[in-house]
Amino acid sequence: MPGTLVRMNDWPEDGGYGRGSANSQPEGPRRMSHVQRPQVPQQPPRHDQGYQQGSGNQGYNPNFTQAQGSGYDSGYSSGQVYGGAQQGGAPQGGGRGTVPPQYAPGPGAGGPGRPAPDWRKRIKVGSIVLVVAVTAWGIGTYAWASSQMRNEVDLSKVIERPSEGDCTTYLIVGSDSREGMSAEEKKKLHTGSAEGKRTDSMMILASCSSGNTMVSLPRDSWVTIPSFVGSESGKTYPARGGSKLNAAYAMDGPELLVRTVEYNTGLRIDHYAEIGFAGFANIVDALGGVELNIEKGFKDKKSGANFQAGTQTLNGEQALAFVRTRYAFAESDLQRTKNQQKFLSALANQAATPGTILNPFALYPTLGAGLDTLIVDKDMSLYDLGKMFFAMKGINSGDGKSMNMPISGSAPQGSLKWDMPKVKQLVQQIQNDEKVTVESNR
Numbered sequence: 001m002p003g004t005l006v007r008m009n010d011w012p013e014d015g016g017y018g019r020g021s022a023n024s025q026p027e028g029p030r031r032m033s034h035v036q037r038p039q040v041p042q043q044p045p046r047h048d049q050g051y052q053q054g055s056g057n058q059g060y061n062p063n064f065t066q067a068q069g070s071g072y073d074s075g076y077s078s079g080q081v082y083g084g085a086q087q088g089g090a091p092q093g094g095g096r097g098t099v100p101p102q103y104a105p106g107p108g109a110g111g112p113g114r115p116a117p118d119w120r121k122r123i124k125v126g127s128i129v130l131v132v133a134v135t136a137w138g139i140g141t142y143a144w145a146s147s148q149m150r151n152e153v154d155l156s157k158v159i160e161r162p163s164e165g166d167c168t169t170y171l172i173v174g175s176d177s178r179e180g181m182s183a184e185e186k187k188k189l190h191t192g193s194a195e196g197k198r199t200d201s202m203m204i205l206a207s208c209s210s211g212n213t214m215v216s217l218p219r220d221s222w223v224t225i226p227s228f229v230g231s232e233s234g235k236t237y238p239a240r241g242g243s244k245l246n247a248a249y250a251m252d253g254p255e256l257l258v259r260t261v262e263y264n265t266g267l268r269i270d271h272y273a274e275i276g277f278a279g280f281a282n283i284v285d286a287l288g289g290v291e292l293n294i295e296k297g298f299k300d301k302k303s304g305a306n307f308q309a310g311t312q313t314l315n316g317e318q319a320l321a322f323v324r325t326r327y328a329f330a331e332s333d334l335q336r337t338k339n340q341q342k343f344l345s346a347l348a349n350q351a352a353t354p355g356t357i358l359n360p361f362a363l364y365p366t367l368g369a370g371l372d373t374l375i376v377d378k379d380m381s382l383y384d385l386g387k388m389f390f391a392m393k394g395i396n397s398g399d400g401k402s403m404n405m406p407i408s409g410s411a412p413q414g415s416l417k418w419d420m421p422k423v424k425q426l427v428q429q430i431q432n433d434e435k436v437t438v439e440s441n442r
Contacts, residue, residue, distance in 0.1 A: 148371035149385070151378045153254045153272045157231055160259075162268040165431035167208035169267060170388050171258060173249075173274040174201035174323070174340070189277060189304070189320055199249045199257065200324060201340045204267065206430045207391040212400035213436045214345070214392065215426070216337035217261065219246040221418060222411035226263040231255045244415050254375070264418075267427045271384055272377040279373025280323075281316030284347065286369040287356070289313040292322070292346050300328040319343060333416070334442050337404055345396035352386075352393045403440040 176198050202217040225240040225248050237252075248260040258269050275283075284290055293311045305321040305328065314322060323343050329335035356362045376385065394400050406422035419441060426438040 145367050145371060146382045148367065149380075149382065150372070150375045151380065152375050153258075153274075153377040154231070155255070155258060155269070155272065155377050155379065157229065157255045158259045158262070159229060160226075160263075162262055162266050164268050164270075166433035167206045167430055168270050168384075168387070169430070170205040170207070170271045170273060170391075171261060171269045172203050172205055172344075172388075173199055173254070173257070173272070174280065175249075175274055175276050176200045185278065189281060189317055199246045201337065202245065202257075202261075203337070203341065203344075204261070204265075204269075205388060205391055207387060208430065208433045210433050210435045212391045212394045213430060214341055214395050214400070214402040216341055216402075216404050217245060218333040218337055218405065218407075218416050219244065220333050220415045221245040221405065222415040223248075223260060223264045223418075225251065225256070225260050228252060228256050228259050242412065244413065254377075265423060265427050267430060271380045271388070272375075273380070273385070273388065274375040275370065276373050277320060279370050281320050282369035282373070283316075283351075283366060284314065284319040285316040286365040287347075287350055287362075289315050290319060290343070290347050290350055292343060294322075298325065298328040300325040302327055314343075319347075331442065334404055334407070338402075341395075341402045345392050345402065348389045348392035349396040352389045401436050403436075403438075404442060405440070406438065407441050 199219055202219060204213075204215045204217065206213045206215070221244065223243060223245050225243045227237060227239045229236050231252055245257075245260065249257040254272055254274060258272060261267075262269055291311065291313050294307050294309055297308045299306050300321070303321045303325040304317070305325040307318075307322065323336070323340045325339070326332040326336045350356070351366060356366060374385075391400070395402050406419035406426065407416050408419035409417050411417040422438050422441075426436065428434075429436050429438065
């Protein structure tokens with residue numbers, strides 16, 4: 001009866017096609033009674049629905065539904081339809097590469113079907129790579145420069161030391177060492193050919209939060225060289241009153257010089273830095289010269305100085321002549337110490353700049369020129385050395401004070417006697433990290 005469900009095994013009994021019919025030809029198409037397929041709950045569309053597979057053509061049709069296909073339907077919502085054509089033979093789908101509007105690439109995309117580049121992510125990754133590279137370069141430079149430093153002075157050998165203060169103090173020494181210089185260089189720089197080395201300049205640099213102070217110590221200062229233990233012999237030597245300050249260095253080197261400065265001032269020295277003639281001139285040349293304003297011109301045959309008044313750029317040879325000249329001045333040692341302070345501050349001001357520190361083509365030659373001739377104490381790091389230069393730079397820019405040790409008059413052998421009441425006041429202000437108000441007499 002029409003509308004009656006027929007089971008799959010209710011085939012006609014006449015031996016038709018598919019049931020072992022005796023006929024040699026298959027039976028023609030025969031309309032079977034209506035078969036009602038069980039209803040499958042309609043599933044919501046999925047991203048992969050609408051793709052057809054078959055007939056060698058794969059395309060996307062956003063309007064395709066399972067009811068439109070003429071192929072076999074398993075009844076599962078698999079999103080794949082087999083058959084590949086609608087009834088009537090018309091191909092179903094938009095053909096290969098057809099993309100529904102909602103999935104079409106927008107402006108700036110990398111191409112059909114490709115996502116747009118994520119520039120924020122690229123910038124972030126690039127920034128991280130740059131930071132890592134700069135950090136690696138900085139660490140490498142620090143390690144290399146630290147290995148070039150000559151940490152040779154052992155301040156632990158200094159005995160009877162004053163207590164520590166609130167500021168960091170450096171004893172900066174310029175020696176007349178000709179170490180590593182050829183005969184031609186000695187002649188060019190007017191250094192002479194004396195053996196050994198002596199102190200050519202000495203100054204205390206106090207780096208304080210209240211302001212930095214640079215105090216020059218005339219090498220002809222009349223002081224007491226206290227008792228000391230020989231740095232090499234290990235013997236104890238008695239005190240020696242009435243001596244020039246530079247004699248301490250000649251007797252037992254940097255350790256005794258530090259001991260003598262501490263004994264006569266009462267100020268503890270935290271770090272020691274010494275540079276010879278060659279290193280000083282090489283640093284200036286590596287920087288491309290140092291600009292300096294010379295207020296009054298002067299000449300000196302012994303140092304090779306020949307300067308006109310005015311602002312000018314000094315090379316290494318000229319710079320060494322400028323800081324060593326003493327015979328062209330009435331107060332030879334005092335004027336020389338003022339020139340030394342002025343030039344060192346200008347040197348630090350030019351060296352401690354981003355143009356030098358961040359430029360490897362300027363930084364490496366500058367470090368290479370000075371570090372192998374720079375002698376420092378065993379506890380001094382490259383960081384401490386940098387702090388010293390920045391403290392000197394602060395003085396040049398007006399954030400600090402430079403002065404000579406207060407002098408009260410002359411002493412035997414053409415030496416200079418310190419004004420001890422002022423010296424004590426100066427030392428106390430530095431120890432307590434107070435603004436220095438003491439003025440130099442000369």
